[in-house]
Amino acid sequence: MSSHDINNLQHSFRRAVNLSGSPGAVSTSPTQSFMDTLPRRMSASNKAKALKPFSTGDMKILLLENVNATAVDIFREQGYQVEFLKSSLPEEELIEKIKDVHAVGIRSKTRLTANILKHAKNLVCIGCFCIGTNQVDLTYATNAGIAVFNSPFSNSRSVAELIIGEIITLARQVGDRSIELHTGTWNKVSNKCWEVRGKTLGIIGYGHIGSQLSVLAEAMGLHVLYYDTVTIMGLGTARQVPTLDELLNNSDFITCHVPATPETKNMLSAPQFAAMKEGAYVLNASRGTVVDIPALIQAFKAGKIAGAALDVYPSEPGKNGAGVFNNDLNPWASELTSLPNIILTPHIGGSTEEAQSAIGVEVATSLTKYINEGTSVGSVNFPEVSLRSLDYDEENTVRVLYIHHNVPGVLKTVNNVLSNHNIEKQFSDSKDGVAYLMADICDVNQSDIKDVYDQLNQTDAKISIRLLY
Ligand SMILES: NC(=O)c1ccc[n+]([C@@H]2O[C@H](COP(=O)([O-])OP(=O)(O)OC[C@H]3O[C@@H](n4cnc5c(N)ncnc54)[C@H](O)[C@@H]3O)[C@@H](O)[C@H]2O)c1
Ligand SMILES: O=C(O)[C@H](O)COP(=O)(O)O
Numbered sequence: 001m002s003s004h005d006i007n008n009l010q011h012s013f014r015r016a017v018n019l020s021g022s023p024g025a026v027s028t029s030p031t032q033s034f035m036d037t038l039p040r041r042m043s044a045s046n047k048a049k050a051l052k053p054f055s056t057g058d059m060k061i062l063l064l065e066n067v068n069a070t071a072v073d074i075f076r077e078q079g080y081q082v083e084f085l086k087s088s089l090p091e092e093e094l095i096e097k098i099k100d101v102h103a104v105g106i107r108s109k110t111r112l113t114a115n116i117l118k119h120a121k122n123l124v125c126i127g128c129f130c131i132g133t134n135q136v137d138l139t140y141a142t143n144a145g146i147a148v149f150n151s152p153f154s155n156s157r158s159v160a161e162l163i164i165g166e167i168i169t170l171a172r173q174v175g176d177r178s179i180e181l182h183t184g185t186w187n188k189v190s191n192k193c194w195e196v197r198g199k200t201l202g203i204i205g206y207g208h209i210g211s212q213l214s215v216l217a218e219a220m221g222l223h224v225l226y227y228d229t230v231t232i233m234g235l236g237t238a239r240q241v242p243t244l245d246e247l248l249n250n251s252d253f254i255t256c257h258v259p260a261t262p263e264t265k266n267m268l269s270a271p272q273f274a275a276m277k278e279g280a281y282v283l284n285a286s287r288g289t290v291v292d293i294p295a296l297i298q299a300f301k302a303g304k305i306a307g308a309a310l311d312v313y314p315s316e317p318g319k320n321g322a323g324v325f326n327n328d329l330n331p332w333a334s335e336l337t338s339l340p341n342i343i344l345t346p347h348i349g350g351s352t353e354e355a356q357s358a359i360g361v362e363v364a365t366s367l368t369k370y371i372n373e374g375t376s377v378g379s380v381n382f383p384e385v386s387l388r389s390l391d392y393d394e395e396n397t398v399r400v401l402y403i404h405h406n407v408p409g410v411l412k413t414v415n416n417v418l419s420n421h422n423i424e425k426q427f428s429d430s431k432d433g434v435a436y437l438m439a440d441i442c443d444v445n446q447s448d449i450k451d452v453y454d455q456l457n458q459t460d461a462k463i464s465i466r467l468l469y
Pocket of ligand 2: 107108109129130131132133155347348349350351
């Protein structure tokens with residue numbers, strides 16, 4: 001039995017009826033062994049309240065990158081132990097911290113590589129408090145039985161609004177005029193300053209953000225073209241084009257809203273800049289790998305593009321501070337920062353109060369439901385499995401959470417074990433070679449629980465097991 005299994009088992013066996021906010025909450029001591037902790041049932045007066053299936057006070061949550069207070073509140077209300085840090089952590093420090101936590105919450109900066117995750121022996125789930133999940137080694141996480149959650153669209157509107165602001169800022173050279181006046185220079189010019197009305201916006205990636213942006217842009221009188229690998233119905237009069245080149249040839253503003261994938265790496269590089277209209281503007285608030293920045297610098301210097309707005313970079317600092325965006329991080333940094341009409345923002349596309357608050361609630365709720373009930377709805381790497389709440393009024397009911405490799409014969413073996421009891425309800429689904437079975441079994445005596453666990457633990461296909469009761 002791995003230490004991951006042991007921990008999951010111990011936590012499952014340490015269940016107590018721990019009611020959130022209840023002064024009389026019962027919690028088992030972390031020093032108790034699982035044999036000491038007989039299941040305790042809710043009293044009738046507490047029936048309506050949320051029930052934690054084990055001692056939530058034992059759950060350790062590590063939150064990095066200044067995750068919103070809404071999330072911290074939700075976790076603390078559950079009784080979890082929460083460690084909150086404002087910044088990301090260097091690899092060595094993260095390895096130390098992640099060793100004994102059950103859930104970790106990150107944003108876009110923290111890389112959860114296989115090398116880090118292999119130390120996370122107790123980790124049950126990861127919360128990406130953002131849209132992107134490319135910072136997590138999803139393959140490793142899946143094969144280690146770690147569910148990953150994100151917030152797929154809570155900050156889409158914030159990004160779309162930033163891009164609208166930047167389109168006008170670029171077209172009117174507002175950034176340069178502002179910098180000049182900050183240093184006392186009055187430079188009233190109209191040369192190469194444009195209205196956006198009647199111009200064409202080319203959107204690369206017409207997903208949550210791209211499509212929101214499309215609606216806002218049309219309201220300002222822009223024509224919208226979009227390129228996407230999937231055929232998508234255009235909103236308003238926006239028109240999908242069949243090739244990236246067609247979009248590049250015909251757009252005055254080109255904005256990227258695609259995920260970081262091998263296909264989107266350097267999607268805008270020298271040939272694509274060459275294909276753009278003279279004096280086009282380029283915007284990227286997706287991922288730093290999508291635009292080849294040295295090629296962008298060359299295109300700008302050659303007069304091919306008239307300006308750019310970048311919110312994301314191939315390498316980004318792990319924390320705020322003066323001087324952290326430098327040539328050590330990205331070798332072209334000083335050259336880029338010296339150019340006019342290039343708006344540079346520190347990955348703030350989704351950084352609004354509204355977005356962060358909504359993301360905090362959404363991801364913390366998903367993690368809590370997964371930890372307490374096993375519900376994987378909304379997970380990016382697990383099959384979505386859910387059952388109605390476990391009936392804690394029923395004596396001797398146990399919820400079995402069994403994550404396994406999706407190979408033939410597993411369900412037969414598992415149900416052979418479970419069918420010694422009354423299987424009240426069961427749900428199973430698979431995704432990319434990994435399957436997840438959730439079952440509530442009744443008539444399980446205290447002495448049977450370890451037996452169920454041991455038998456499931458011996459199955460070849462097992463990745464991880466939790467028993468909630
Ligand atoms: N700057 C920020 O703060 C910020 C905030 C939110 C999201 N983002 C990033 O923005 C990106 C887009 O987010 P979203 O929510 O709109 O994603 P989404 O998944 O809703 O949409 C992405 C779209 O890109 C398309 N696509 C994928 N590969 C493509 C390719 N090779 N060519 C053309 N189209 C392709 C998809 O079909 C999809 O329609 C993500 O990378 C996300 O991480 C950045
Ligand atoms: O993926 C995202 O949602 C964005 O890149 C925002 O990331 P952040 O939470 O680190 O600002």
